[in-house]
Amino acid sequence: MIREEERLIxxxxxxxxxxxxxxxxxxxxxxxxxxxxxxAARRAIMGREPLTTILxxxxxxxxxxxxxxVSLPMYLSTVWQLxxxxxxxxxxxxxxxxxxxxxxxxxxxxxxxxxxxxxxTFKKKGAMDLICNDGMIAYGLVGLSSESKDERMQRTLSxxxxxxxxxxxxxxxxxxxxxxxxxxxxxxxxxLIPEQERDENMQRAIRRGAGxxxxxxxxxxxxxxxxxxxxxxxxxxxGFPCSYHADLLQTAFVLTALGYGKDPRLRPTITFLRxxxxxGGGWALEETWNKLSVPLVKKSKVKPSKWITxxxxxxxxxx
Numbered sequence: 001m002i003r004e005e006e007r008l009i010x011x012x013x014x015x016x017x018x019x020x021x022x023x024x025x026x027x028x029x030x031x032x033x034x035x036x037x038x039x040a041a042r043r044a045i046m047g048r049e050p051l052t053t054i055l056x057x058x059x060x061x062x063x064x065x066x067x068x069x070v071s072l073p074m075y076l077s078t079v080w081q082l083x084x085x086x087x088x089x090x091x092x093x094x095x096x097x098x099x100x101x102x103x104x105x106x107x108x109x110x111x112x113x114x115x116x117x118x119x120x121t122f123k124k125k126g127a128m129d130l131i132c133n134d135g136m137i138a139y140g141l142v143g144l145s146s147e148s149k150d151e152r153m154q155r156t157l158s159x160x161x162x163x164x165x166x167x168x169x170x171x172x173x174x175x176x177x178x179x180x181x182x183x184x185x186x187x188x189x190x191x192l193i194p195e196q197e198r199d200e201n202m203q204r205a206i207r208r209g210a211g212x213x214x215x216x217x218x219x220x221x222x223x224x225x226x227x228x229x230x231x232x233x234x235x236x237x238x239g240f241p242c243s244y245h246a247d248l249l250q251t252a253f254v255l256t257a258l259g260y261g262k263d264p265r266l267r268p269t270i271t272f273l274r275x276x277x278x279x280g281g282g283w284a285l286e287e288t289w290n291k292l293s294v295p296l297v298k299k300s301k302v303k304p305s306k307w308i309t310x311x312x313x314x315x316x317x318x319x
Contacts, residue, residue: 004281005313011282012310018044019088020306027314046091050294054081055096057293062099064293069118070107071137075291079104079137084296086143087241101144104137105152113159115141122173127163128182129172132244134160135185142192157193157202160186164205169212180216180223183209184246184254191257206258213255214265218248219272238276239287240297240307247287249273253311261319270319273312283308 012024022041025031031038045051058064063078070078078100090097108115115137116124124130138156145153164186171179187209190202198206216222221231234245242250252269260266277283282304288297297307 005316008281008309008313012306012313015044017306018042018048020310022089024310024313028310028317042089042091045089046094050296051085051088051090053294054084055094057081058096058100062096062103064100070104071118071133075289076293079108079140081293082140082144083136084140084241084292084294086140088296090144092144097144101141104141108137109152109156113155113157115156125172126168126170127159127166128169128179131163131171131179131182132185132246135182135189136244138189139185139192142189157189160189161202161205164190164209165201167208167212175227175229177224177227177229180213180221180251181244181246183212184251187213187258188250188254191254195259210255210258210260213251214260214263218251218266218269234287237286238273238283238308240285240305240311241289242287243289249308249311252315256315256318261315266319270315273315277312278302278304280304282306283312 009024009028012028013021015021018041022038022045025035025038025041026033058081059067061067063070064081065073065076065078071080074080082097082100082104085097092098092101104115108118110116112127114124114127115134117130117133122130122133134156138160141156142153147153164183169178169180169183170176171182187206190198190206190209193202221235225231232245235247237247238249239245239247248269252266252273255261255263255266261270273283284301284303285297285299285305285308286301288299297305
């Protein structure tokens, strides 16, 4: 197994995909952010596809697709490009990215720190309603905010912390049922905050949200369903990037990043994910967004995906 792991790591470190190389150096090999290999990988990310094309599509004013709304249309507008940039490990000091981050905070952040959906179709009635949307946008903003003390970022983090600590995870768009996807999305944002910067309130929120997920059999998704509902197939397919939904890989990764990798309640999930390994090594990409302005990946049932494999190796290393 050690030789197989070494072979996979060598494959992940190939320069063909600088984003995966960067995450492998940082998250699996544990190199410091200022290590020269890490810095070189970050530079390569900024100078290669798909990031160069994403930034080339940006208007000089900071927005993508249209200047009226930063979150609509779905997949094409500004917040979606920031999510992708965060997923790719983009350099948050880039002026173009900073301008877009500022634009999003200015245009959609509410006084309470929430990031509500624009347009008339989806309106919050409670804090948890469409929290997956808040969480996804927050992931892009926090993942691309180099200044952790940014007041705007702190406001959004405080909002997510308050929702997690409330224990009320019912979403009106899930017909009033609890939304595990939304809990995963919120925890994923908090996992970006260095442990030493998490105050007691945030730590409590992490314990509350992680406890909620781990109190259920994740491999069975035995969460309460909306009336007449059923478990979504998204939950069991390994995807990257994930849209509004979460899956078992994203859930296991987030819980592992938050220190729950060795929790026995997570063991069945990790076993399930391990058993998806391909005969030739690595893990396949089973699902992805299909309406991105700049496609990142292609699904394949037989070819290993670097994006899925590096996350699996991270989980296995820390479990």
